[in-house]
Amino acid sequence: MTAAAIWVLLTIISELFFLQMDIFGDAASKQGEFIDEAFILLMVLAIPIFTLVVTLLGYVVFKFRAKDGDLEDAAPVRTHKKWVGFWLAWTTILCLVVIVHPGYTGLIELRHTNDQEPDLTVNVTGRRWQWIYEYEGRDVSLFSKDDMLVLPNDSLIRFIITAEDQDVVHSFWIPAFRMKIDAVPGLTTSMDVSTTEIGHFNDDVNFRVQCAELCGMDHSLMFTRIEVVEPAEFEQWIADEAA
Numbered sequence: 060m061t062a063a064a065i066w067v068l069l070t071i072i073s074e075l076f077f078l079q080m081d082i083f084g085d086a087a088s089k090q091g092e093f094i095d096e097a098f099i100l101l102m103v104l105a106i107p108i109f110t111l112v113v114t115l116l117g118y119v120v121f122k123f124r125a126k127d128g129d130l131e132d133a134a135p136v137r138t139h140k141k142w143v144g145f146w147l148a149w150t151t152i153l154c155l156v157v158i159v160h161p162g163y164t165g166l167i168e169l170r171h172t173n174d175q176e177p178d179l180t181v182n183v184t185g186r187r188w189q190w191i192y193e194y195e196g197r198d199v200s201l202f203s204k205d206d207m208l209v210l211p212n213d214s215l216i217r218f219i220i221t222a223e224d225q226d227v228v229h230s231f232w233i234p235a236f237r238m239k240i241d242a243v244p245g246l247t248t249s250m251d252v253s254t255t256e257i258g259h260f261n262d263d264v265n266f267r268v269q270c271a272e273l274c275g276m277d278h279s280l281m282f283t284r285i286e287v288v289e290p291a292e293f294e295q296w297i298a299d300e301a302a
């Protein structure tokens with residue numbers, strides 16, 4: 060009874076503490092909003108399980124500790140079948156639930172734009188240790204590490220991603236959009252992002268492309284600054300760059 064009370068109390072405190080935290084700030088894409096919701100849901104579901112394990116461990120260590128001068132062996136441990144069955148059933152149900160949502164529904168959500176025509180396609184190549192970009196059909200490419208990857212807001216952007224032959228595996232990650240996919244030599248992957256916020260690397264470091272697959276000496280420096288601007292401003296930028 061005491062253990063149950065401690066568990067409930069710990070759970071309520073932890074849930075309240077977690078829900079008032081703002082861990083990542085706001086996501087800057089539709090996909091990102093869904094991913095944040097999924098993360099929060101999984102944490103809310105995981106907290107009671109974590110507090111249950113911690114409470115039981117602490118309770119058992121305290122309650123069944125050896126008394127002073129007691130040198131007898133402890134009573135043998137026997138399986139409590141009902142408890143094992145209960146634990147197995149509930150964890151199985153919980154697992155099946157999260158496989159469907161946010162697991163399966165999440166995949167559908169992140170991939171449902173794949174058959175739509177994007178507003179902008181950017182071809183991306185990973186190379187030790189920088190990213191190279193080509194704005195498809197716009198005659199603009201970025202080759203320097205210092206270049207700013209400018210993107211239009213309120214747009215569906217499709218990144219087509221690969222890595223150079225003879226290179227290693229990289230991972231194309233944009234924290235502000237909460238999206239990430241591997242960049243593999245000889246393989247082409249794609250990632251759709253629907254932008255929802257104006258933003259600049261200087262104000263929020265999550266507005267960057269970052270390699271997320273350890274790829275050697277300058278892995279941590281393999282990033283590109285991002286600026287998301289209004290579509291009209293983007294068109295102006297593209298026109299200036301192409302000139």
Ligand SMILES: [Cu+2]
Pocket residue numbers: 185188228229230270271272273274278281
């Ligand atoms: Cu890399």
